[in-house]
Amino acid sequence: MFVDEAKIFVKGGDGGDGIVAWRREKYVPMGGPAGGDGGRGGDVVLEVDEGLRTLIDFKYQRHFKAERGENGGPKNQHGRSADDLVVKVPPGTVVRDAETGEILGDLVAHGQRLVVARGGRGGRGNAHFATPTRKAPEIAERGEPGEARWLLLELKVLADVGLVGFPSVGKSTLLAAVSAARPKVADYPFTTLHPHLGVVRVEDGRSFVMADLPGLIEGAHAGHGLGHEFLRHVERTRVIVHVIDVAAVEGRDPVTDYQVITEELRLYDPALAERPTVIAANKMDLPDAAANLARFRDAYPHLRVYPVSGATRQGLQELLRAVADLLDEVRAQEAAQAQAGALGPAPQRVYRYVPPKRREFTIRRDGEVFVVESPELEKLVRMTNFDLQDAVRRFQHILRQRGVDDALREHGAKDGDLIRIGEMEFDFVD
Structure with missing residues (x-):
């Protein structure tokens, strides 16, 4: 089961209580206050684990609470602070506050961490409240409550290349032909209901990760069909392979198909329309494919079009070499921009607790x-x-x-x- 959305509750640990205690030693009749402070509660921390691929674990456990700090002790002994509660998430997880919708973090790199619920500070013991005029204070604080909130987790698949196109154009067959991935293949629309990842190896030794993404339909940018569930995964890809059924098996026009899908990407995110794209003219082994391919090339002479057949593996190596070359160009551009300071570090906004300002009651x-x-x-x-x-x-x-x-x-x-x-x-x- 592929789960790409989850709602969870997180709570930082409460701080330990401070105590009222007095110094009790022989020959010290009035020893004064000696109550220790409570320990700090643990934080709830999300950490990226590259071994995870879905949010399925959060289907069975939705509440995560860190431990509270230890209470203070006599003789000014401070309580032990609690350990942080570390919750593993897959790379590509976007974290939002469920109440406000604010993005708290975009977790993409293995080991990257995000503090989502801060533990409370420990309460102060009576040793803190001694003054020249109050030498024996009967005061000790309870621990501060830990932060609590509901979070929305949204997974966006991390892949170098994304296969896009209408349902039943052969994306799953194509991925199965070029990698070890085994997505479900059948002759009805929306066979693929969630992304499949496969590692593709080119004959010259280069490799990249390709994702077979659920089929797109007109109106997807507004949530029709699989809508946003599909489009969110396209955002991560460096290169788009637009798969076209040039045999028109489903009765659609390949020329119109490309125009509709490109418009859906643009309406969802204008940046997607500018993403480097390769056209895989699929099902070339079927009748009418050659005629439709010629018409498609006439309509879009500026596009890189590669005739292929996922079923017979015709033209696949040429397509993969072209995709690998395009990926090399994109990575070189990213490296040059990063070196020039245009890109900066990968997006990984980390939520930091900011104490609320004193507000009027x-x-x-x-x-x-x-x-x-x-x-x-x-x-x-x-x-x-x-x-x-x-x-x-x-x-x-x-x-x-x-x-x-x-x-x-x-x-x-x-x-x-x-x-x-x-x-x-x-x-x-x-």
Whole structure:
């Protein structure tokens, strides 16, 4: 089964909790605070594994959660940070945020990594909160929650050469004739429902990867037929081999076929219409092929047209040599542009966690409850240990410092009214 799309949930590990502890040594009656910090939670990291070819593994496992950090210990002992959770993906995987659609990474090279969910930092122990006026603080933070998000994974096949054309023009037969790949071959449309890859070796020793891509129809750029499921795979190819049924077995006109397919590529991505292209005039072993080939060449005299037959292997070596020559030219151009700095490194945008800027909070009414909405204050609630009186006082001080108390009064909050921040509810004290 070939799977080229998947939706997964990732969550970084929560940070370990800091603790309240005191220095306890003989002859040191008032040793002071010695609570250690919690360890950092693990990140969720996607890593390219060139041995993978599909996203099939994500059909059976969709949730990936990194481990949490270890809690702090006494004597200022910090908790152990958790290891990162590494999730393997095939080369050619595009990673998007499921909620915003933002592209987080384009993973193409073996070993390339992408951090998709950052682990939370460890909570601080009470040793961090000691001051000249507060020498015995009963304060320790809980660990920061790890990031959580849904991701969309989209696989675009990595191949040097892509076979394009209408259904039933002989793309699968052609790939089977020139490589060890064995795609399904049958005499009905859309036999190929997913890409097949094959390594092609030319007689002179050169080789390249060729992909048999699902058949294209008119309107594919708008999603008709296999539509975008096909076109996304063409984007990666360096050279396009446009396979034409010059025998017109299905009753279509070869001249019109080329025009329609070229227009579909252009409408999907104008860059595809400029991609180096070779025409494989297939099924030359059948009647009417020679006449149609002459008419095709008259209509498109500027194209590189190679008469072939996937069934009898007629003209295949000449076609492969032409494709290999064209690939050599493309690679030489890429190398020259890279050396001149025109291309730069391969696209591999890596998501880096950027802490959210401090944002103003909002207050709304939910019946009799005043709801304070602010991601930063909600995180503060999750990291505060309300069992510790000093921690509660610190929380109240931060709310006053941020102007939350004054804003609640302006919205009509009175002594004893219920306030909600995140999952925490408490009474307003004026």
